[in-house]
Amino acid sequence: ETGITYGYTLPDRETNAYPAKLQKMLGDDYVVGNFGKSGATLLNKGHRPYMQQEEYHKAIDFAGDIVVIHLGINDTDPRDWPNYRDFFIQDYRALIDSFRVANSRCRILIARLTPIADRHPRFESGTRDWHDEIQLAIENIAKYAGVQLIDFHAPLYPYPFMLPDAVHPNVEGAEILAKTVYEGITGDFGGLRMSPLYTDNMVLQHGKPLTIQGTANAGDRITVSIAHQKQKVVTGMDGKWSVTLSPLKAGGPYTLVVSSGKQKLTYGNVLAGEVWLCSGQSNMEFMLKDARNGTAELEQCRNSNVRYFQVPRNTFADDAYTAAWNAARWELPDPETSGTWSAAAYLAAKELAQTQGVPVGIIGCNYGGSSVSCWLPESDLQAHAAGHPYLQDYADAAAGKTDAEMIAEYDEYVAYHTAWESRMQKCYQEDSNMPWDEIIRRCGENRYPGPLGIKSPYRPAGMYHTMLQRVVPYTIRGFFYYQGENDEIRPDTYGTLLTMLIARWRQDFEDAQLPFILVQLPMHTYADTPENGAWSRLREAQMQVYQTVKHTGIAVILDCGEYCNIHPVDKHPVGHRLALQARQLVYGERELEAFGPIFRSFVVEGSTLTVFFSHAAQGMEWHGEPCGFQIAGADGVYHDARAVLDGDTVRLTAAEVPAPAAARYNWVNYGAVTLFGKNGIPAAPFRTEASPLPLTAVCE
Numbered sequence: 035e036t037g038i039t040y041g042y043t044l045p046d047r048e049t050n051a052y053p054a055k056l057q058k059m060l061g062d063d064y065v066v067g068n069f070g071k072s073g074a075t076l077l078n079k080g081h082r083p084y085m086q087q088e089e090y091h092k093a094i095d096f097a098g099d100i101v102v103i104h105l106g107i108n109d110t111d112p113r114d115w116p117n118y119r120d121f122f123i124q125d126y127r128a129l130i131d132s133f134r135v136a137n138s139r140c141r142i143l144i145a146r147l148t149p150i151a152d153r154h155p156r157f158e159s160g161t162r163d164w165h166d167e168i169q170l171a172i173e174n175i176a177k178y179a180g181v182q183l184i185d186f187h188a189p190l191y192p193y194p195f196m197l198p199d200a201v202h203p204n205v206e207g208a209e210i211l212a213k214t215v216y217e218g219i220t221g222d223f224g225g226l227r228m229s230p231l232y233t234d235n236m237v238l239q240h241g242k243p244l245t246i247q248g249t250a251n252a253g254d255r256i257t258v259s260i261a262h263q264k265q266k267v268v269t270g271m272d273g274k275w276s277v278t279l280s281p282l283k284a285g286g287p288y289t290l291v292v293s294s295g296k297q298k299l300t301y302g303n304v305l306a307g308e309v310w311l312c313s314g315q316s317n318m319e320f321m322l323k324d325a326r327n328g329t330a331e332l333e334q335c336r337n338s339n340v341r342y343f344q345v346p347r348n349t350f351a352d353d354a355y356t357a358a359w360n361a362a363r364w365e366l367p368d369p370e371t372s373g374t375w376s377a378a379a380y381l382a383a384k385e386l387a388q389t390q391g392v393p394v395g396i397i398g399c400n401y402g403g404s405s406v407s408c409w410l411p412e413s414d415l416q417a418h419a420a421g422h423p424y425l426q427d428y429a430d431a432a433a434g435k436t437d438a439e440m441i442a443e444y445d446e447y448v449a450y451h452t453a454w455e456s457r458m459q460k461c462y463q464e465d466s467n468m469p470w471d472e473i474i475r476r477c478g479e480n481r482y483p484g485p486l487g488i489k490s491p492y493r494p495a496g497m498y499h500t501m502l503q504r505v506v507p508y509t510i511r512g513f514f515y516y517q518g519e520n521d522e523i524r525p526d527t528y529g530t531l532l533t534m535l536i537a538r539w540r541q542d543f544e545d546a547q548l549p550f551i552l553v554q555l556p557m558h559t560y561a562d563t564p565e566n567g568a569w570s571r572l573r574e575a576q577m578q579v580y581q582t583v584k585h586t587g588i589a590v591i592l593d594c595g596e597y598c599n600i601h602p603v604d605k606h607p608v609g610h611r612l613a614l615q616a617r618q619l620v621y622g623e624r625e626l627e628a629f630g631p632i633f634r635s636f637v638v639e640g641s642t643l644t645v646f647f648s649h650a651a652q653g654m655e656w657h658g659e660p661c662g663f664q665i666a667g668a669d670g671v672y673h674d675a676r677a678v679l680d681g682d683t684v685r686l687t688a689a690e691v692p693a694p695a696a697a698r699y700n701w702v703n704y705g706a707v708t709l710f711g712k713n714g715i716p717a718a719p720f721r722t723e724a725s726p727l728p729l730t731a732v733c734e
Contacts, residue, residue, distance in 0.1 A: 037071070037072030037074075038201075038202055039068060039069075041053075041070070042202050043202040044208060045205070050205045052215070053068035053212075056212040056216055060220075067098065069092055069093035070089065071089040074089075075105070075108045075109045076106050076122060076125055076126055077121055077122060077125055079118045080109055085129060094136045097140075098133075098140060100140065100141045100142075100143070102142075102144075102184075102215055102218075103145065106147050106172060109122065110150070110168065115164040116164075119164075126175050126179075127179055130179055142181040144182070145186040145214075145215075146185045147165060147187055148197075149187055149190050149197065150165050151194045151200035151201075152429070184215065184272075185272070190203060192351070192500065192503065193207070198437050221251050221253060223269075225294070226254070226294040227250070228292060230359050233343075233362075233363045233364050234303055234363070235303050235304070235365070236305075237305050237308075237394070237395025238290075239307075240282045241281050241282075243279070243280065243281060244279040244281065244282060246279060247276035248292065252269055254268070255295075256277070257291075259290075260290045261282055263280060284306050284393065286303075286393070289304065305393040305395070307387075307395060308387075308394045310395070310396055310397070310512055310513065311399055312379035312382075312398055313513065313516075315400065315518075315519060317553075319398075319400040324377070325603055325605045331377075331384075335367040336367050336369070338383075339392075339393045340396065341367065341396070342379075343364045344362065346362055347400075347491075350488075376396065377609070378608040378609050379398060381610065382613045385609065385613035389617060397508070399502055400516075401491060401497055403483055403491075404517065405520045406518070407494045408494065408496055409498050409502060410538060412494060412495045415495065415531075418531075423527075428494050435487065440489060443485045444485055445489070447481055450481060451484065454480065457476065458473055461473050502542070510543060511548075512550060512551065513551065515550060515553065518532075518576065521572065525571035525575065529574075536550050549585050549586070552576050552589065553588075554588050554589065555569055556594040557569075557592060557702075558599075558600055558703060558704055559704035561597075567702070570702060570721075577720070588629075589615050590716060591607055592707050592716045594607050594608060614626060627713050629648075630649065630710060630713070630715030632649050632717070633717075633718065636697060638694055641692050643675075643687075643694040645699075646683050650681075650711060652712040653712045654709060654712070655709075656708050656710075657707070657710050658706065660677045660708055660709070661677075661708055662702075662707070662709070663686050663698075663699050664688075664698050667693050667694060667695050670696070672698065673691055675687060684709070696722045697721070
C-alpha cells in the first residue's frame, strides 16, 4: 500500500506491479485490487498518512476477504520516524481494525518491509536503523494482533540489483513479491523441497543432535526417517519445517527418507561422519590435481573415506546460477573427478578420516580473489566503520550506472578477460618464466578483477548471499578458513571484520561454539612489490583473532610461501596443520602439539631482550642460519638482531641498540623462515608492540 504496491518506477505498472502479477497467479477465483499510494506513511502524523488518502477509502469500500498490508518504508523519512515512532504500533493496529470493520471475516496478512539498499542517500544517516526498528515493530504487531506475517525482506535482500533506485523493486522483484503473497495466501510453497546439500552420497554430522529442515506447503505433515529414527512435524504457515534427530552413529550407509503425503524424497548411500565447511579464497580453492604430489594423492583417493560438495561459484542469480545449483552433488572420491577438489581441504579431511576412523565430508565454499567483505552481509559491513570502505568502493563504482549498464559492462569484461587469459597461457607455454611486463606488452591490459557492480562476484556480501546462505543451516562440525590475501589493501581493519565473520557464521549455523580454524598467511611477495608490511599486519590480525575469540584455532604456515607465487603448490603442510588443529581443539588429542612457538612475553636485561614462547616445551631449533629477528630502542628504529636459543626463549642483542625496548620476528611480507618447533611447525611472526584488536562482535 505504498509506491511498491502501486508499481512506482515500473514500466506498464498495470501489468507489472505485484498485485497484477498476483492476480495471474491466483486465477479467476480471486479479484485482486491495487490500492497502493506512492509515498504513503503508516503513521497518521506522517508526511502522507495512508489513512487520509483516497486509495485507503477505496480499499475500505472494496471490503476484501483477504487484506495484504505493506506499509512502513516511507516512515523511515526523517520527518516521520524520529518524531512519531511511539505511535506506529497503535496506528498500525487502527488500520488493521478498520479493515475488520469493513469485513469482519477478512483475513489479514502484514509484510515485513522490503529492503532499502545501502546506496540510498539517507541510508547511513538514519534510514538503515529506522528501517530495522520498524521491522521489529511489524513483527510485534503480527504477534499480538492476530494477523499473518509474511516476509518481503528476505527474498529480495540478496538481490540489490532488483532495487534500481535502492527502494522500489524492478519487474523481477515485483514477481518475487507476488510469489511471496501467493504463498502466504494459498500455503502453496511448491511442495516438499530440501536444501541443495541433500543429495545421494551426502555426509551428515554424527555425534551431535542433527537438524533436518526444508520447505513444504503450509500445514503439510512431514515425516523424516533414518537409521531406525522417525520424526514427524507439521509445516508452518511460512512453508518451513524442521526436525531434530538424535545423534547418528558414525558410519553407514544410511538411507534418508523425507516424505509428505504422496511426495517422497529418498537419499541413498548416506554416511554419518565429520562435516567441515572449507572457505576462503584461491588457496583454499586450489585444486588437488594442481598440487604437489596431487597425481599420487588422486591415485589413492578412493580409500580416503572423504566426500565432497562444492558450492557453485556462481554469484549472480541468472539461469546459469540456477543450472549450477541443480547440478551440484555430493561427490565420491575418484581419480577421474576429485582433481577439482580443494587440495588443502582434502588433505586435512583425509588425515581426520584416518585418525578419527570416521567418514569426513567437505563442503567447499570458496572463491578465488575474494575479500572478507564478500563473505559478510551488508548489515554487518554497515554496522562497523571497518566495513564502510568496502561499501563505499561499491557505491563509487556503481554511481550513475543503471543495473543494465553494470551487467553489460561486466559481461564485456568477461569476454575480454577470457580472450586475454588465452593469450597469456600461450605466452607462458612459449616461456614459463616470461616477465610480467612482457606478458602485458603482448597480451594487452590486464583488467582483472573487472568492474565492481551488481554482477561482479567481488561485490560486498555477494558470496555471503549466493554461496554461503544456500547451505545454511546444515549441521556441521566446524570451519576451515584460508583467506586474507585480497585484504592486503586494508590490513588494519581485517581482524575486526574476521571477528564479525566468525560471529555471523556461527549464528547462521545456529551454534555459537562451532570451531573456526584459520590458516595464517605464509610468506609472499612479487619481485616488484615494495616491502610495506601489509601481510605482516594481516598475519598479526589473524593471530589476534585466534588469541581473542573462543573456540578457534590457527594453522601457522609461514614456511609454505613461494617467492613470486601467491599460490604455493605444496598444500600437504597446510592440510596437515589444519588437521592437527582440529585433532587438538575438537577431537581431544591434548597430547598433540599442534603449534609451533608463539610469542608470549619479553623481558629486557641490560642490552639483551629475551623473548619467551608458548608451545615450545618440546624445544625449538633453527632451520638454516638464524635470521628475521630485529630489536629497537625507545626511538622505534629497528636493527637486525643476533638471536641465541635458550630453552623456550630467544635472547636478542644488536650493537646499534644498547637499550632495547621492542622486538619483532619476520615482520616482512616475504623472508627466510628459520625458527621452528621440534615438531617442524615454524614460529609465528610477531611484534612486541602490537596494538590491540578493536573487537566489536561477540564471539563466545
